[in-house]
Amino acid sequence: MSKNGTTSAxxxxxxxxxxxxxRTTTQDHAARDLRYGLDWLPARASQDEHRPAxxxxxxxxRMLWDLIPPVPRDGTVQRVLHLDGIHLGHDTVVLIAMDGxxxxxxxxxxxxxxxxx
Numbered sequence: 002m003s004k005n006g007t008t009s010a011x012x013x014x015x016x017x018x019x020x021x022x023x024r025t026t027t028q029d030h031a032a033r034d035l036r037y038g039l040d041w042l043p044a045r046a047s048q049d050e051h052r053p054a055x056x057x058x059x060x061x062x063r064m065l066w067d068l069i070p071p072v073p074r075d076g077t078v079q080r081v082l083h084l085d086g087i088h089l090g091h092d093t094v095v096l097i098a099m100d101g102x103x104x105x106x107x108x109x110x111x112x113x114x115x116x117x118x
Contacts, residue, residue: 002016002017003016003018005023008025012025012027013025031064034060034062035064035065037061038062038065039065041058041062042062042065042093077106081100082098082099083098083099084096084099085097085099093110093112095108095109095111096109096110
């Protein structure tokens with residue numbers, strides 16, 4: 002197969018040099034984008050300061066933005082819960098509910114403290 006131009010959608014078209022058939026392939030960039038997002042998340046640079054462009058950064062980090070890990074539930078009833086939160090930067094907070102014995106009863110990841118998702 003050798004490169005033979007692009008389709009109207011911009012995908013690279015490949016043509017078989019023996020039989021003449023053509024096909025397009027879709028590259029799976031999930032692992033590359035995940036690594037890119039994990040490298041960016043603890044960095045100090047904001048989206049505006051980061052290279053490449055902000056939209057490219059958001060597209061590559063989409064997997065991280067859409068990731069909502071399950072909240073563990075142990076089924077015990079607590080009379081008093083203490084709420085605390087950790088600001089991770091880049092519009093990400095983790096709100097944590099703990100009982101009086103420093104046992105984590107549950108947690109919630111959000112973009113802001115006032116947000117519900």
